[in-house]
Amino acid sequence: MKKVTMADVAKLANVSKSTVSQYLNKRYEYMSEETRKRIAEAIEELGYQPNIIARSLKQKTTATIGVIVFNMLHMMTTQVLHAIEEECQKRGFQVIVCNSGDDPDKEKTYVDTLLAKQVDGLIVFPTGKNEDVYRRLVEERFPLVFVDRMVPGVEADSVLLDNAGAAEMAVQYFASYGRDRIAIVTPPHVSYNVPRMERLEGFRAAMEKRGFEVGDQNVIAAEPAALPGELKKRFMESERPNALFAINDLTLMGVLRFVKDAGVRVPDEVAIINIDDVPFADIYTPALTTIAQPTFAMGKKAAERVFEQMKAKKADGPRVFRFSPVLMERTSIKREKA
Amino acid sequence: MKKVTMADVAKLANVSKSTVSQYLNKRYEYMSEETRKRIAEAIEELGYQPNIIARSLKQKTTATIGVIVFNMLHMMTTQVLHAIEEECQKRGFQVIVCNSGDDPDKEKTYVDTLLAKQVDGLIVFPTGKNEDVYRRLVEERFPLVFVDRMVPGVEADSVLLDNAGAAEMAVQYFASYGRDRIAIVTPPHVSYNVPRMERLEGFRAAMEKRGFEVGDQNVIAAEPAALPGELKKRFMESERPNALFAINDLTLMGVLRFVKDAGVRVPDEVAIINIDDVPFADIYTPALTTIAQPTFAMGKKAAERVFEQMKAKKADGPRVFRFSPVLMERTSIKREKA
DNA sequence: TTGTATGCGTTATCAG
DNA sequence: CTGATAACGCATACAA
Numbered sequence: 051m052k053k054v055t056m057a058d059v060a061k062l063a064n065v066s067k068s069t070v071s072q073y074l075n076k077r078y079e080y081m082s083e084e085t086r087k088r089i090a091e092a093i094e095e096l097g098y099q100p101n102i103i104a105r106s107l108k109q110k111t112t113a114t115i116g117v118i119v120f121n122m123l124h125m126m127t128t129q130v131l132h133a134i135e136e137e138c139q140k141r142g143f144q145v146i147v148c149n150s151g152d153d154p155d156k157e158k159t160y161v162d163t164l165l166a167k168q169v170d171g172l173i174v175f176p177t178g179k180n181e182d183v184y185r186r187l188v189e190e191r192f193p194l195v196f197v198d199r200m201v202p203g204v205e206a207d208s209v210l211l212d213n214a215g216a217a218e219m220a221v222q223y224f225a226s227y228g229r230d231r232i233a234i235v236t237p238p239h240v241s242y243n244v245p246r247m248e249r250l251e252g253f254r255a256a257m258e259k260r261g262f263e264v265g266d267q268n269v270i271a272a273e274p275a276a277l278p279g280e281l282k283k284r285f286m287e288s289e290r291p292n293a294l295f296a297i298n299d300l301t302l303m304g305v306l307r308f309v310k311d312a313g314v315r316v317p318d319e320v321a322i323i324n325i326d327d328v329p330f331a332d333i334y335t336p337a338l339t340t341i342a343q344p345t346f347a348m349g350k351k352a353a354e355r356v357f358e359q360m361k362a363k364k365a366d367g368p369r370v371f372r373f374s375p376v377l378m379e380r381t382s383i384k385r386e387k388a
Numbered sequence: 389m390k391k392v393t394m395a396d397v398a399k400l401a402n403v404s405k406s407t408v409s410q411y412l413n414k415r416y417e418y419m420s421e422e423t424r425k426r427i428a429e430a431i432e433e434l435g436y437q438p439n440i441i442a443r444s445l446k447q448k449t450t451a452t453i454g455v456i457v458f459n460m461l462h463m464m465t466t467q468v469l470h471a472i473e474e475e476c477q478k479r480g481f482q483v484i485v486c487n488s489g490d491d492p493d494k495e496k497t498y499v500d501t502l503l504a505k506q507v508d509g510l511i512v513f514p515t516g517k518n519e520d521v522y523r524r525l526v527e528e529r530f531p532l533v534f535v536d537r538m539v540p541g542v543e544a545d546s547v548l549l550d551n552a553g554a555a556e557m558a559v560q561y562f563a564s565y566g567r568d569r570i571a572i573v574t575p576p577h578v579s580y581n582v583p584r585m586e587r588l589e590g591f592r593a594a595m596e597k598r599g600f601e602v603g604d605q606n607v608i609a610a611e612p613a614a615l616p617g618e619l620k621k622r623f624m625e626s627e628r629p630n631a632l633f634a635i636n637d638l639t640l641m642g643v644l645r646f647v648k649d650a651g652v653r654v655p656d657e658v659a660i661i662n663i664d665d666v667p668f669a670d671i672y673t674p675a676l677t678t679i680a681q682p683t684f685a686m687g688k689k690a691a692e693r694v695f696e697q698m699k700a701k702k703a704d705g706p707r708v709f710r711f712s713p714v715l716m717e718r719t720s721i722k723r724e725k726a
Numbered sequence: 727t728t729g730t731a732t733g734c735g736t737t738a739t740c741a742g
Numbered sequence: 743c744t745g746a747t748a749a750c751g752c753a754t755a756c757a758a
Contacts, residue, residue, distance in 0.1 A: 055751055066729045071753055081727060102504040103444050104751035107734050112441065114484065114505070122470045132460045135487050139494075144501065146452065147485045149473050156477075163482065166440040167452070306671040330668040333644040393735055404745040409737060419743060442735035445750050 054096045063092035074100055106168065114144045115356055116164035118157055119175040120199075122149040125299065126326060126345055127175060130197060133349025134173060141357065143170070154179035161187075171356035176201045178242035188368070193359035195352045200244045205368040207359070209352045211325075211343050213245050216375040217252030219341055220295045220323045223377065225260055229293035229321055232257065233268040233284070235277065235305055236297045249297045249325065277304025282312055296324035306334075327378055337380035344373050392434045401430035412438055444506065452482045453694055454502035456495060457513040458537075460487040463637065464664060464683055465513060468535060471687025472511060479695065481508075492517035499525075509694035514539045516580035526706070531697035533690045538582045543706040545697070547690045549663075549681050551583050554713040555590030557679055558633045558661045561715065563598055567631035567659055570595065571606040571622070573615065573643055574635045587635045587663065615642025620650055634662035644672075665716055675718035682711050 056074075060067045065085055072081060073089045081089075092098070106112045117134060119127045131147065138145050146164060150157040154177045161183055164172060171193035176184070184204040187194050196208040217234075224232050234253045236246060250269070257264040268291065272280040281304070284291070296302040302324040309316055316322055316336060327342035351371055394412075398405045403423055410419060411427045419427075430436070444450045455472060457465045469485065476483050484502060488495040492515045499521055502510060509531030514522070522542040525532050534546040555572075562570050572591045574584060588607070595602040605625065610618040619642070622629070634640040640662040647654055654660055654674060665680035689709055 057751080067752075068730080068754080069728055072728090075753080079727090085728080099500065099504050101445075101506060101751050102501075103441060103450065103506045104734090105753075106441050107439075107445050107736090107751080108753050110734080122473065123466060128461060128466050131485075132487065135460065135485065139487070144484050144486065144505065146482045147469075147473065148482065149470065149477070162437065163440075166437055167482065168439060168441045303667070303671060306668075310671055310673060328668070329641070330644075330666070330672070333641060333648055334668070335648060335673065395735080405735090406737080406739095406746080407744060410744090413737085417743090423744085439735050442750090443737075445735080445752090446737045448750080 054098050055101070056098075058096055059089065059092045059098050062096060063088040065089065110168070111170055112168045113142055114146055114167075114169050115171040115173065115193075115353075116146045116148065116160070116167075116169040117173045117175075118148045118150055118160045118164070120150050120152040120157070120177050121175075122147070125328075126198070126343060129345035130175075130349035130352070133346045134353045137350055137353030137357075150177060152177050158183055165192075171195075171360055173197060173352050173356060175199065178202070178240075178244070191359075193356045195355045195359075197348065197352050198245060200370075202242055202244075207355045207368055208370045209348050209355070210370065210372055211245065211348075212372040212374050213248035214252030214255065215372075216325050216341050217249050217295070217297075218256040219375055219377055220325075221253065221256035221260065221262075223323055223339065223379075224293040224295070224321060225262075227321065230262055231268075231289060231291045232262060232293040232295060233270055233291035234295045234297065235270045235281070235301045237273060237301065238271050246297065253295065272304075274300045274304050277301060278308040278311060281305065281308040285312065285314065291320060293321040293323075296322065299324065299326035299328050302326070302328065302338075325375065331378065331380060339380045340378045341375045342378050344376060348373050392436050393439070394436075396434055397427065397430045397436050400434060401426040403427065448506070449508055450506045451480055452484055452505075452507050453509040453511065453531075453691075454484045454486065454498070454505075454507040455511045455513075456486045456488055456498050456502070458488050458490040458495075458515050459513075460485070463666075464536070464681060467683035468513075468687035468690070471684045472691045475688055475691035475695075488515060490515050496521055503530075509533075509698055511535060511690050511694060513537065516540070516578075516582070529697075531694045533693045533697075535686065535690050536583060538708075540580055540582075545693045545706055546708045547686050547693070548708065548710055549583065549686075550710040550712050551586035552590030552593065553710075554663050554679050555587050555633070555635075556594040557713055557715055558663075559591065559594035559598065559600075561661055561677065561717075562631040562633070562659060563600075565659065568600055569606075569627060569629045570600060570631040570633060571608055571629035572633045572635065573608045573619070573639045575611060575639065576609050584635065591633065610642075612638045612642050615639060616646040616649060619643065619646040623650065623652065629658060631659040631661075634660065637662065637664035637666050640664070640666065640676075663713065669716065669718060677718045678716045679713045680716050682714060686711050 056067050056070050060070045069081060070089055078086060115138060121127055135145050148160040150160060157177050158180050173195045175198045176196055178199055178201055181201055181203045184201050184206060188204060188206050194206050196206055200208050221232060236250060254264055270280050270284055294305050296305050305322060314320055323339050325341045327340045331338040331340050394405050394408050398408045407419060408427055416424060453476060459465055473483050486498040488498060495515050496518050511533045513536050514534055516537055516539055519539055519541045522539050522544060526542060526544050532544050534544055538546050559570060572588060574588060592602055608618050608622055632643050634643050643660060652658055661677050663679045665678045669676040669678050
């Protein structure tokens, strides 16, 4: 196995451990050309690899940050993770990825474990619970950034979509094409799910602003699996919606399932828009207009904030970064522009 | 901050560090009910959290495994990762995720870093290079598992799709519906890309077995972005294919882009099948039949193997685990069954 | 320029 | 049952 340590290198090179340590930290000024070469050779010969764990213990820094996500399979998560990893890579940091599965208990356990593992910072896609846990971290000025959702009662840096803006964008888009009976399609309301709430509220505001009615019949809320059924029911009633706003990719699937099964024509009978870009938007017929989250920029920002917090030991106050949604307008509805 | 250490707890509880250590490791037999309670209180009061780094240094084990993937954004990767994370979670392990971006140099750097960080095992979606690096690990019996691809010249555990079987499945599927002019759609051939090669070879074998011709015109190879163009050219020639086998989800997108732009009717004019299940298979019109990889099982197996290798210090020989593809037959082609 | 000594927070060995 | 004490591998004052 490889239990070759600094001491071994030192012995072989006929120097002391400290000198080897200097060498490893590239403080070459403190040694002769001669010894430097001997050390290099010794390292090469033994195939020595420094033990970062030992270094970490001494330096109290691990060059790793922890990321806890509530749903690893979600595409948005993957993309943000990718950006985070990339930012960390640039700085020589690694990322420990943990999946809470939206279970607050697991989330808490992970926070504890990651702290015990001495990560230098934490990026969390929070369940929305565990207020106490995070509050303590903030008090201790431990580098922490929330993504996608927030934790009520915790004043920490957060990287979020401008959800209200996205809803406004959806309604505006429909309105510009003369659609007036717009319904929102969403999973059931959960108080601590910030984006869900903000999107719904944003939708309401955008509708009212334009004098569009938004009664219960225009809020179609159900678990994703039940959505097609709910939509079907809704479409058998009078005053069918002529536009559907799906608040995320999952609900979009429910909508598409429904229009396919029910044979509803898109966009003639009903126009569709949703938040989250989807890979098949282009090849679907008709091409789907979507409201994309700038996932890459969001991940990048989240990582940057953690690093900034790491160096600035004085907390410069929690900041909320709202990212503007971007309209991916595709051909679907164009032709009937008002 | 929290620099509360075992010593602090010991002092507060009026015991020695060793006793606290015993307590933490749940060796309660070695102490009186009395001290046990005192320690518990002290820990509570100080909000003590053990430093796993220190523990790791001593125990030479970190309860973390490293995962290096060549493309974090790929859905298959995400799903396998998810399964790996879950298996690790069960065992109290964490996962460091690294994205090589299919760059062998980055991959090598990551291997080194992860080893320096003393991970207990490595799961790699390899670029296919770095033979020397991995060979050394195998020699040292370091727990290592490859996923999706292999590294030529390295005898390590590998978790792979039965690619030839998948190709056979595709051809068989088409054949059973009377399709005979089958073309394979693939990214350009790269010698060390094992799955790509195996799928192509498997396709050839499956075709020949049935007496179907497979000349150059039935192998449509191009970068994903160029695929629609290539397909268009191919379809302007004589003897147009009546079935297209896309070897992964990316090439499928190229195919769908093409059929949409060219107005080719699916499945009447051309039937489609592909490897990798895609989320929109159901809602696409017509619903897409796909050949899914059992990603969850594959990730689980990869993790299990690492753990098995970790305990069995005698290498029981490298094993290759081939996972059977599963046909997700959807409605698209059914009606014209031969 | 190089070596010695000490400590980082645990665990483990061994007395008591 | 409990407490010194010595590692673990590296970094860092401080000496030399």
